[in-house]
Amino acid sequence: MEQSERIASFPHMGNYHVVVKALIKRILNMKVMTPPPITKRTIELGAKHSPEAVCVPFKYNLGNYIESLEKGADILFQAGGGCRFGYYGEVQEQILRDLGYEFEFLSFDASAGSSIIQIYKAFKNLNPEITISKFMQSFLLTMKMLKCMDEVEEYIRKNIGFEAQKGSFEKMQKSFLNELEKVKSLREIKEIHRKYKEKFEKIEIVKPDKPIRVGIVGELYVLMEPFSNYFIEKELAAYGMEVHRFITASHLLTKRKKHNERLAKEASKYIKYHIGADGTETVEKSKMLAEEKFDGLIHVKPFGCMPEVNAMPMLQRISSDYKIPVLYFSFDSQTSETGIKTRLEAFHDMLTMKRGEKK
Amino acid sequence: MKIGIPRGFLYFKYKYFWETFLKELDCEIVLSPMTNKAILKEGIDNSIDESCLSAKVYMGHVKWLVGKCDYILMPRIDSFGKCDKVCTKFNAMYDIVRNTYEGVELLDYNIDCVKGCTEFKAFMRMGKLLKKSKMQTYRAYKRAKEVNKEKKTKIAEEQEKLVQESDSLKILIVAHPYNIYDKLIGEPIVKYVEKLDVLPIYADVTSTKKTRIKYKELSSSLYWTYNKELIGAIEHYKNKVDGIMFVTAFPCGPDSMVNEICLRRIKNIPMINIVLDELQGEAGLHTRIESFIDIIREKKKVVKK
Ligand code: SF4
Ligand code: SF4
Numbered sequence: 001m002e003q004s005e006r007i008a009s010f011p012h013m014g015n016y017h018v019v020v021k022a023l024i025k026r027i028l029n030m031k032v033m034t035p036p037p038i039t040k041r042t043i044e045l046g047a048k049h050s051p052e053a054v055c056v057p058f059k060y061n062l063g064n065y066i067e068s069l070e071k072g073a074d075i076l077f078q079a080g081g082g083c084r085f086g087y088y089g090e091v092q093e094q095i096l097r098d099l100g101y102e103f104e105f106l107s108f109d110a111s112a113g114s115s116i117i118q119i120y121k122a123f124k125n126l127n128p129e130i131t132i133s134k135f136m137q138s139f140l141l142t143m144k145m146l147k148c149m150d151e152v153e154e155y156i157r158k159n160i161g162f163e164a165q166k167g168s169f170e171k172m173q174k175s176f177l178n179e180l181e182k183v184k185s186l187r188e189i190k191e192i193h194r195k196y197k198e199k200f201e202k203i204e205i206v207k208p209d210k211p212i213r214v215g216i217v218g219e220l221y222v223l224m225e226p227f228s229n230y231f232i233e234k235e236l237a238a239y240g241m242e243v244h245r246f247i248t249a250s251h252l253l254t255k256r257k258k259h260n261e262r263l264a265k266e267a268s269k270y271i272k273y274h275i276g277a278d279g280t281e282t283v284e285k286s287k288m289l290a291e292e293k294f295d296g297l298i299h300v301k302p303f304g305c306m307p308e309v310n311a312m313p314m315l316q317r318i319s320s321d322y323k324i325p326v327l328y329f330s331f332d333s334q335t336s337e338t339g340i341k342t343r344l345e346a347f348h349d350m351l352t353m354k355r356g357e358k359k
Numbered sequence: 360m361k362i363g364i365p366r367g368f369l370y371f372k373y374k375y376f377w378e379t380f381l382k383e384l385d386c387e388i389v390l391s392p393m394t395n396k397a398i399l400k401e402g403i404d405n406s407i408d409e410s411c412l413s414a415k416v417y418m419g420h421v422k423w424l425v426g427k428c429d430y431i432l433m434p435r436i437d438s439f440g441k442c443d444k445v446c447t448k449f450n451a452m453y454d455i456v457r458n459t460y461e462g463v464e465l466l467d468y469n470i471d472c473v474k475g476c477t478e479f480k481a482f483m484r485m486g487k488l489l490k491k492s493k494m495q496t497y498r499a500y501k502r503a504k505e506v507n508k509e510k511k512t513k514i515a516e517e518q519e520k521l522v523q524e525s526d527s528l529k530i531l532i533v534a535h536p537y538n539i540y541d542k543l544i545g546e547p548i549v550k551y552v553e554k555l556d557v558l559p560i561y562a563d564v565t566s567t568k569k570t571r572i573k574y575k576e577l578s579s580s581l582y583w584t585y586n587k588e589l590i591g592a593i594e595h596y597k598n599k600v601d602g603i604m605f606v607t608a609f610p611c612g613p614d615s616m617v618n619e620i621c622l623r624r625i626k627n628i629p630m631i632n633i634v635l636d637e638l639q640g641e642a643g644l645h646t647r648i649e650s651f652i653d654i655i656r657e658k659k660k661v662v663k664k
Contacts, residue, residue: 053615053634083447084612090580091616094623107580261474271454273435273469276447304409304610310451312407313458330409 009033009073011061014224015153016249018181019145024077026138028127033073035064038227042067047333049095055084056302056332057221060228062092069101075126078107083277083307143253144186148193150248152176155200157245161237162211164204172199208240212351215289216245217282218300219308222331223247229300229331230340236298239348244294246285247278270314279307283314290322295351297324303332325350360489362466363389363428365420368413368452369436371536372563372585376507377432380482383499384491389428391420393542398423403637405459412544412608412636413537414448414455421456421463430466431456437471443584446613515566522599525558528655531596533562533589533621534606535614544635545606551645552604555652560600562592569595578620583613590621602629602655604648609636629655 008024008031010017017034024032036042038060046063065076076096078089089107096103106126108119120135152173160169176196183189214236222228223245236243260274260281267284274280286297299315301308312328319326327347329340362381364370370377381388391398394416402419410418424431435453438444453467466488468481479500486496522529530552532539539545539561549559570591574581577590593603605621607614618632631651633644 051615051619053610054619055612058616084616086582087580087613087616090578091620094620098623270458272457272467273450273454274437275451275454279447279451304612306411306447306612307451309407309409310447310455313455317458 004029004031006075007031007033007073008075008077009035009065009068010077011035011064012038012225013221013249014226015149015177016146016224018177019142019149019249020077022145022181022183023138023142026141027123027130027135029129030075030127033068033071035068035073036071038064038225043227043333049099051091053304054091055305056228057219057225058084058088058092059333060221060225061088062095065092065096066099066101069096069103074102075104075106078105080107085277141183141186141189143250144189145180145183146248146250146253148189149177149180150250151193152196152200153248155197157233157237157243159200159203159205159207159242160234161240161242162205162207164206168203169200172196172203176200207242211240211242212295212348212355213242213244214296214298214351215285215294216243216298216300217247217285217289218298219278219302219305220247220252222300222302224249228302229329230335230337232298232300232329232340232344235341235344236348239344241295241348241351244289247281267314270317275310276307279311282308282311283318286315286318286326287322290318290324294324295355296347297326298329298347299326300329300331303330305330325354360385360430361387361389361428363391363424363431365417365424365431366391366393367417367420367541368537369434369449371540373434373507375510376503379506380499380503381432383502384486384489384495386489389424391423394419395543399543399637409610411448411611413535413541413611414452415637416541416544417452417537418456418459421460425460425463430464433465433467435467435469437469437476438473439470439584440472442582443472443587444582445584446611448612511564512566514564518560518564521558522560522596528557528602528652528659529560529600530557530652530655531560531562531593531600531603532606533593533603533618535585535589535608536563538608538635539563539606544608547641548606548633548644548648551648552652555649557652560596562589562596565592565595567591577624578617581617583617586613586617590617593621593625597625597628600628601659602631602651604651605630605632607632607634609634629658 008028010020012035021032021034042063043060045066046059050059050062078092080086080089089105093105106122120132123135124130156169156173163169179192183192216223216233224247226233233243263280263284264271264274267287270283270287271280282299289297315326318324327343364377378388398419399416401422402415402417405418405422406415421431433453433456436445436449453465456463457465466485468485469476470478470481482500483496486499534545539549552559567588570588573594574587574591576594581587605618607618622630622632629651631647
């Protein structure tokens, strides 16, 4: 088959498809398909064909793959690294083959030593015309796009709960992502960043002097894919709370990297060692937020997620040492949405009451 | 000096090693008893609900040892090499215990070969903590290695012999040692299998020299060392046994995926996947095992005809 007729696809995570699509398009001379937006069907499909006890990001990914394959994709990408994530690729590929699909599967497991050079080689196989300088250029561009997107979204997260006119942030966000998708140079990214920073700051917000601040910590996928966390950030904002989170793609790719030992040191009162995947940072950030006198913490994880379960005894201690309430959520493919809402409401009421008592 | 060893988790892998090492250093060993209902209950009460059953059992054993010894031995393991890792539970158990049982005295050692923390360094450091001389520690370590190797080789050889000589029905049990040898969780299953006149063969006692290469034939990107050893044994034994029984704790991260790969890729041999949780009813389990064995017997009859 002609290279240019092939269609590449990849799993969803938040709005990052904008960036991933641009990257693949730039490097490979082929069509790129963003998987259909995640719906109930996506997760049902994913869960149906997944091992039952596997963590839920696996099920979402699988659902995305199936929906992309149905629409004609024939090259699938998977990242990976650490914990169970590094092994996702092999199992997912097997399941999809058993379902009878034909496709090529490319999996990059960072912990198994997929260095940037190896990634380059794999891409070079698919597109012999790519040069190392073009590849590195695209890579750099991608990182900048990520950074721009994460910064803009952080502003949104902190302020969307206070918008004067409902829906203004979301509308602006859409047009921002649309423009970001089309950027071709670092200069353009800079421009868009500047332009939208201004635009977002101009959106009218009505914010109390000291809004209730909650930090959201936990496992990366359910933190970053709103569908999987039942749009928890949106719910929190709807109560007029300021939401802070640190885990973003650019944070994971640049700041975090190999610094788990350092993070453990920061939180040495609670941990001596790295406790797996995002768990160490969950403890470290929770301690930091508690010290910064946040009103509350929300811990999110997929059901049975080992590193985050590992972090919970430490969170419980932080909660009692600093008197900071922590709300724990486990998400699976069949979590009850009303249950989540009720617990969030109760949490909000409690934080509000606690504020009152202090005065 | 009294050192407590919880009878759970890696004890079942390293018991000869640990016991020899500590004895050579003139330490007295306090071993927690076999798992019983009370220990399990303590473990459940002191664990996060979503922890795997094996971790809950372990927490129960640690609790039993609190106050009965000077230190409790607690390994922390991350990696044995670049693509040789362990379940993240073993990254964190030391810190989980420390945060759950406040003030508990632990004797920890850390293995993370990717970062240069080798087993040898870890044990030398432990000797220092126990105020033993370098020479004595070094000798104890060497001796422990020897004894461990002797014992393991012997057990593996005995099993090989049994497989060749016995003509009863044979089932390969693929399970982490801490699950299958646990008095309360795994042992009843083995006992039941034996009652049905079936010879259990253990995946974990196969020589690791063999298994650590052979696993690749089943799964190429696997990086959990302990799971590599288990599925490597499947490759080693698959033509010598009549069926395969996977026994795993709920919810187990690595097993949930590795067993899936096995169930999908292994053909022509009956397999059963048993997941154990704390609410397990015995009756249902027995029926499942019984009908699994029946199917194998039927199949054998047909083949013989
Ligand atoms: S960190 Fe949690 S969600 Fe991610 S692979 Fe591990 S168990 Fe699964
Ligand atoms: S491998 Fe499974 S049973 Fe063992 S500690 Fe990890 S989750 Fe628990």
